[in-house]
Amino acid sequence: MTTQKAIVLHGANEPLILKEVPIPAIGQDEALVRVKAAAFNRRDWWIQQGRYAGLKFPIVLGSDGAGVVERVGGDDHRYWVGREVVINPSLWWGDNEAFQGKSFRILGLPDDGTFAEFVTVPVTNLHEKPDHLSFEEAAALPLGGLTAYRALFSRAGLKDGDNVLVVGAGGGVATFALQWALHGGARVFVTSSAPSKIEQAKTLGAEGGVLYTNENWAKQLQEQAGGFDIIVDSALGEGVAHYPDLANPGGRIVFFGGTAGDIPALNARKLFWKQLSLLGTTMGSPADFAAMLAFVNQHRIVPVIHATYPLEEAEAALRQMDRSTQFGKIVLNVS
Template identity: 40%
Template structure:
């Protein structure tokens, strides 16, 4: 089978042996797979090891083989893959043994994948293959950050710096589904317009004076994945006693902030990453209830995976970048 791998420090498409289903596993013939920013950093993390690693965390396809002991699924079922490995019950933090699919385990940028039947869920019928294959990681991350950690409720105002990421497109839609007011930022006028079409109530330039632009707003919750470039600016517009949830750091990881101002403001700071199977299933119920779709920016063939990587690295996308594995 064809797969997109890291081998000796390089990314390449090459032929690999087809996976076999062990007891408790299934083999999924993948239709599509979604790229995530996590994937961009894997070559550096994996290093120069000569053993091939198939990367990729998101995917959707059709069950081709059922391993011994699997009773919940059948050959021919349409499924999507849960990339949060071995995290089943909702908890304050991931349990011991938690990993993300695609390193150290072989991932989804391949024609087939074998994995535990505990890591797949039925594909929502109304989603296209492109939508389903790019859904789980970003949408589950957004769902946990917004509802489990951020405790968003109807009537709240949520502020989301950076409007174009895959997670942000779900955050906007989920928050609007819940009856919240949504404010986003971007440096791109095109992305600001796209965010408004998606449901954002207010969309402002990242380079503007946020305190001035939002002087009339009461922001209950900030969901920030940018990091050092926006953290303190986000705190400045958050109401006293408000909540800020961090699920990523696309700029520098380390942040300096004034502790005295923070504790006098009674702010609440939460870290979040990915989500449990409970939250994935809750998210799937949420999108089906509201008819929410994934926003797919661009689709590439598996053979053009390097081009897809380069496109994602440029950061020009609004929504998800997807690999088409098979017709």
């Protein structure tokens, strides 16, 4: 067999199309993984919209995937053949834990990703699939789980008893942030634009939440929670102006996205007087990924899946993101 089924994007604002494409070749230190399940991230949506850096077409999207190792490029890696794996999509992070190097890239652009029957990845990016998770559940983990784990633990230093605010509950990374914080011993509150998402967050263990569309949302949060040791935000925008007031002294405010705009003018006096930290983060290192999987295995955590689609309905699955109504991950059954 020399060809495979894959979901291909041929250009900005074009639909995802199921096609027959060549099975990718593998190098000496690479593995060919038969993908069992893959998952969407907001990144895939932005690429299709033509609003992402380094666009390249045609491209097989998909950063998240789990499957079985079909073959490897060198005998030194024979251990992996036949193993059930989850893929770390953070490629070539570099030698510094503090930040990614110049060679860093994310699986699914510029390299063809997981929305295909097979994907080629470096052997160093293979990890044993947690045995308590299905392929669909494991496929939901990588990008969102890694981003949330690094934001909370590596960057913000989450510890037992912290008060945590997760902004924008419902998205993949925010849902992982909620789960990670809860299992890390934190007291968690959320914001959302939909009452149903706040209720779903409470079902998972959040103590409360408010609609950020309400004029007095920040005051309502203070009444519910007091203040926050960690604020996790993926949107930025005007709401950030309230964070210095919402943060406890010594608080950490960590960002990993900017879909709602830029940071507004802030009263820096509150930042230095309260000893606040503003932290930027993105994705995570190999050490972060290994620590995340260990955390998942220790607590037997199961990712939240909003919906599962067959591979051929990838375009319909991505259209669900247009409305931002999902709570958790959107997954593809591949093979």
